[in-house]
Amino acid sequence: MDPHLLRTYVTVARLASFSEAARALGYTQSAVSQHIAALETDLGLPLLTRRPVAPTPAGERLLEHAGALLLRLDAARADLDRFAAAPRATLRVAASPLALHARTLAALPATGVTLRGLPPEQVPVAVVTGEADAGLVDGIAAPSDPLPPPDVAPLAATGVAEEPLAVLLPAGHPLAGRAGLRLDDLADARWLDAPDAGIPLDRLRAVHGGPAGGGFRTALRYEGTDTRTLLALAVAGHGLTLLPSPLAASVPGAVAVPLVAPRLVHRTELLLPPGVPAEPTGPVAEFTRRLRG
Structure with missing residues (x-):
């Protein structure tokens, strides 16, 4: 599972909007749509309804895991960055x-x-x-x-x-x-x-x-x-x-x-x-x- 796609999904679900998520992430709206489509294809499940934008039952379950997964990835990056950081x-x-x-x-x-x-x-x-x-x-x-x-x-x-x-x-x-x-x-x-x-x-x-x-x-x-x-x-x-x-x-x-x-x-x-x-x-x-x- 691509963490970039997962982060996009979490942002769309949190804001309940593809356009708001695009602004928050600095992407185009079409790029956000492509990220969601790619993640749904990878998992073989629909994750969001489009009108209104809301998580499906499978999407809700993914959200239960996503926060912890993304946090651990951010923590790992910060931990490794300390090796190269100047005092x-x-x-x-x-x-x-x-x-x-x-x-x-x-x-x-x-x-x-x-x-x-x-x-x-x-x-x-x-x-x-x-x-x-x-x-x-x-x-x-x-x-x-x-x-x-x-x-x-x-x-x-x-x-x-x-x-x-x-x-x-x-x-x-x-x-x-x-x-x-x-x-x-x-x-x-x-x-x-x-x-x-x-x-x-x-x-x-x-x-x-x-x-x-x-x-x-x-x-x-x-x-x-x-x-x-x-x-x-x-x-x-x-x-x-x-x-x-x-x-x-x-x-x-x-x-x-x-x-x-x-x-x-x-x-x-x-x-x-x-x-x-x-x-x-x-x-x-x-x-x-x-x-x-």
């Missing part, structure tokens, strides 16, 4: 919003840094495809336990920070006077669902161990990556959110109540691409040394 004088870091805190920000070099905030699942992708030299991801885990490894490609992950967790509540909330809270106390509460800016509710459900899809109902879903917006929504009473304790305690007009059970921490990890030496050089080395110091 970089700058540092590109991709980070999930809650991975940016006092410790990680203080570790950044004084100059020559590009810091890119991304949803958590996109940070490993940026590292393996060479868009970033290093990544910072966060999540909840038992103390000293690593985060689940990303499934995009092998990456070297190192824990760089662990913080206690707290539930952020408006000052007048009925639970605001508690000395501590358990997840069991909160399963029936109204929550903010902010998977790109905070801790996803699916993760809380998994840790809680209740029935699939049960508990931790969404009062409001926020689809941005701005942590300040998430905090403002919590203060305004639109739902609860679980945060690293230092961040939760710093929010005026709200109360941070420690999470006491189960024993969980907010963990931040440094991600480096495969093939990076144990003792890297240049800006990556300075950043790594400061994080581990």
